[in-house]
Amino acid sequence: MEFKFDEFLIEWMDLSNEYKKLEITNTNYLDALENLELLQEQCTMQIKHQRYRMQQMLRTMKQQTSNKHLSTEKDKLQELEKNMLKRKAQLHEIEQGLPQKNSFYLNIILGNVNVSILNRSDKVRYKDDYEKFKLILNVIGLLLSFLNILVNYRALELAFLFLLVWYYCTLTIRESILKVNGSRIKGWWRLHHFISTASAGVLLVWPQGEPWQLFRTQFMCFNVYISLVQYMQFGYQKGVLYRLKALGERHDMDITIEGFHSWMWRGLSFLIPFLFIGYAFQAYNAWTLYKLREHSDATWQISVLSVLFFILFVGNTTTTMLVIPQKLRGRIKERYRLMSLSGALKARKQNRDDRIAKNKFESSGLDDGRKTK
Known part of the structure; x- marks a missing residue:
């Protein structure tokens, strides 16, 4: 060629x-x-x-x-x-369409990097990825904790505990990025994940011994229960959030959480007993660890974990308990408003019927007078 x-x-x-x-x-x-x-x-x-x-x-x-003119x-x-x-x-x-400053935590983890997402659809896509991440890791954690109940193997335990550390640490970073991009995450639920990260880290370095073996099965059962409840929550919360966002009642960047918010009453109130059982399980973990402090082979990890589980129990219970009376008061006000509105509508309807009847009576009187003439 x-x-x-x-x-x-x-x-x-x-x-x-x-x-x-x-x-x-x-x-x-x-x-x-x-x-x-x-x-x-x-x-x-x-x-x-x-x-x-x-x-x-x-x-x-x-x-x-206090000025009379303004009053x-x-x-x-x-x-x-x-x-x-x-x-x-x-x-x-x-x-929300402008770059935001990073939080102190993000500056420590990522440095002075701008994590603001300016495009609205990209923000929603990042939030959806966060939800998928939580759901997938929740299922993996459920399977691993169930396997640890069936099989007492140290490598499997360490794999599960390392997964917990990585999962909660990643959640704190992702939630901080979501916060910068307009997500309205409540303070306690962010703090909850920081405490959970610390708890998972302490569990990871807890040396294998008799105290750990005494607590091991209870902890794995706790994780199985929590994972099942969270799986139910994520499914229902996503459905409720989708409906509320379509109606314009919730922000596009609102996310699912492990606890309970007032907007979750629409189809999610049945989960409250399961949540309180989980919180009681946290208190039981704290009590078991408190008793294990007296064991001859007890280490510092036992006392620290007892305090951390108790803090999680108090924080979760208090936050959820504050939502319930708030929502009940809102329902009472709404019922009173509807009753007042119903009474006003009935009175208006009665007045209208009275006017119609009066007009008919007057018109019939005029017709009789004409006939007489």
């Missing part, structure tokens, strides 16, 4: 022209990136300015509440406060 240099030269010239277009596109991209950073800074500064001005206005309004315009002040609350929500929504 004859080598034709001219054809290669022509092809190279075409490729060079395409490269010039690439250079122009890259220059436009870099300019757009600089403009994007500038616009982000401007938005951040304007949001701060809005919040500062509103804070100043609220402070002035509070100082002038006569109470309705206008209340309307202004409602508008300010609406503006705060709008600013928060705008802020």
